Amino acid sequence: MRKLKVLFLLPVLGMIACSEDPISEIDNTTPNSITEDFNQNLTEKAYPKQLGATSQVYFAGQKLPVEEIKGSYVYQGDIILPKDMANVQPKKLVYQEGESLQKSTGRTSGLWKDNTVYFQVDSNLPNQQRVYDAVKHWESNTSLDFVERSGVSDYIYFTAGAGCSSYIGRVGGRQEITLADGCSTGNTIHEIGHAVGLWHEQSRVDRDRHVTILYDNIESGREHNFSTYEEMGYEGEEFTSNLDFNSIMMYSSYSFSKNGEPTIVKNDGGAYYVQRQELSSGDIQGIESMYPSGSGTTTSEPNYINGEYYTVSGLTVLRYNDSWYYGSRFGWRKVKLVDSNWYWV
Numbered sequence: 574m575r576k577l578k579v580l581f582l583l584p585v586l587g588m589i590a591c592s593e594d595p596i597s598e599i600d601n602t603t604p605n606s607i608t609e610d611f612n613q614n615l616t617e618k619a620y621p622k623q624l625g626a627t628s629q630v631y632f633a634g635q636k637l638p639v640e641e642i643k644g645s646y647v648y649q650g651d652i653i654l655p656k657d658m659a660n661v662q663p664k665k666l667v668y669q670e671g672e673s674l675q676k677s678t679g680r681t682s683g684l685w686k687d688n689t690v691y692f693q694v695d696s697n698l699p700n701q702q703r704v705y706d707a708v709k710h711w712e713s714n715t716s717l718d719f720v721e722r723s724g725v726s727d728y729i730y731f732t733a734g735a736g737c738s739s740y741i742g743r744v745g746g747r748q749e750i751t752l753a754d755g756c757s758t759g760n761t762i763h764e765i766g767h768a769v770g771l772w773h774e775q776s777r778v779d780r781d782r783h784v785t786i787l788y789d790n791i792e793s794g795r796e797h798n799f800s801t802y803e804e805m806g807y808e809g810e811e812f813t814s815n816l817d818f819n820s821i822m823m824y825s826s827y828s829f830s831k832n833g834e835p836t837i838v839k840n841d842g843g844a845y846y847v848q849r850q851e852l853s854s855g856d857i858q859g860i861e862s863m864y865p866s867g868s869g870t871t872t873s874e875p876n877y878i879n880g881e882y883y884t885v886s887g888l889t890v891l892r893y894n895d896s897w898y899y900g901s902r903f904g905w906r907k908v909k910l911v912d913s914n915w916y917w918v
Contacts, residue, residue: 575767582776583811585750586828591848596710597873605857608721611691615760615825615847615849616650616662616672616734616824616828616829617650617651617736617737617756617760617763617764617823617833618651618737618738618805618825619642619645619647619650619651619652619653619734619735619737619738619751620643620735620736621735621736621753621765622735623642623643623665623693623735623810624640624642624792624794624795625640625641625642625647626640626641626729627639627640627712627794627797628641629652630646630659630660630661631659631660631661631663632654632658632660632665632860633658633667633816633880633884633887633888633889634663634852634887634888635753635889636652636774636888637708638797638800639654639659640795641737641793643754644656646659646817647738649773649798650777650795650798650828651736651737651738651739651764652738652739652740652741652767652768653738653739653740653749654740655740655744655745655748656805656841658744658887666888666915667888667899667901667908667915667916667917668915668916668917669917670912670916671917672918673764683742683744683770683834683883683884684743684770684782684863685717685727685769685863685864686728686741687862688716688718689717689718689719689720690717690718690720690765691719691720691721691722691727691728691729692704692708692719692720692722692728692729692730692731692769693721693722693728693729693730693731694721694730694731694743695730695731695732695733696705696772697727697733698731698733698752699717699733699754700754701725701731702756703752703756703757703761704752704761706758706761706795707758707759707761707762707765707806708765708853710758710762710851711762711765711852712768714852714857715852715857715864716860716861716864716865716866716867717860717864718770723848726741726745726746726863727745727746727748728747728748729747729749729750729765729768730748730749730750731761731815732749732750732751732752733752733753733754734751734752734753735751735752735753736753736756737750737752737753737755737756737760737761737763737903738751738753738764739751739764739765739768740751740767740768741766741767741768741771741772742884743768743769743770744767745761748768750764750765750768751879752764757849759848759850759851760849762821762849762852763822763849763852766821766822766852767822767855768865769860769863769864770860770863771822771856771859771860772802772822773822773823773824773838774816774817774820774822774823774824774855775816775823775824776799776800776801776802777801777802777816778801778802779816780801780809780816781801782816783815783816783839783840784797784816784837784838784839784840785837785838785839785840786836786837787834787835787836787837787838788834789835790830790831790832790834790836791829791830791831791836792829792831793882795829798828798829799837801830801838816855817853818845818846818847819848819853820853821848821849821853821856822856823846823848824836824837825847826838826844826845826847827844838871862878877892878892879892879893879894879895880908885897885910886910886913886914886915888915889909891905891909896909897909897910899915906918
């Protein structure tokens with residue numbers, strides 16, 4: 574499970590049939606036609622009936638491929654990038670000592686402080702129980718506490734939308750998780766996963782050791798959804814030794830298929846089942862690495878791990894020898910964080 578190494582994390586359905594039917598087994602068996610439909614519709618999408626123009630935006634100092642739909646930057650189908658943190662042109666994010674600072678927007682540390690996630694449910698959201706059931710599942714299986722908002726400025730707002738979508742990590746202020754009528758409790762668990770910092774499992778750096786992407790079957794214009802994080806400039810180790818097919822963050826074999834044929838298969842050629850019932854042991858392991866048990870009782874610095882990427886205060890940086898490094902166009906350079914602003918060392 575890849576955690577929010579890029580803590581911008583850095584990151585759904587109109588007629589989506591988000592079935593709550595139990596999946597009794599996850600194995601190498603090629604699904605039958607019923608399961609194909611089931612797996613295809615388990616892919617969360619922010620705008621399931623729309624294809625946006627693909628463009629590149631700069632986010633936290635990195636270039637990412639997105640679809641622009643209804644004024645939103647959509648990444649990998651269901652991840653929304655905050656507009657105040659994404660730019661079509663590179664933006665200065667690291668300063669020299671003593672340099673006058675530009676007005677800063679969209680800077681956040683990405684993690685929820687004290688293992689506490691604040692949330693509010695839109696009173697007009699249908700089937701609100703799916704939110705409370707998903708929250709209960711997260712609390713029962715992780716060290717995170719979910720507290721209904723009362724005056725705090727940073728919180729998740731569950732509201733109706735065209736599909737299922739979320740921001741990744743704590744982005745600051747009110748951040749929406751949208752839930753169409755067809756979005757299930759399991760889809761809600763998935764979107765909360767993004768909001769607390771989990772990426773999609775199939776984009777991990779080592780995924781090609783486990784699966785093959787069949788690009789000829791992917792909807793035109795959506796091929797970028799299948800890039801690995803390494804292809805987008807993010808490397809590092811994973812928190813599980815193998816791809817976790819049980820992860821609630823995993824794309825199905827039929828995600829973004831244009832012809833009903835698989836877009837992702839195991840390396841033996843077989844399709845696979847996915848599930849939207851519960852956090853897997855790998856999901857829980859990743860969350861425990863980000864939000865260690867007991868850390869909710871202190872305001873100490875998050876558990877940053879050497880060799881990992883994070884987005885802290887709006888900049889994607891590498892933790893190395895207990896210091897921070899930024900991969901600029903001039904190569905890796907050491908940086909430091911002072912009062913939520915980054916400076917060259």
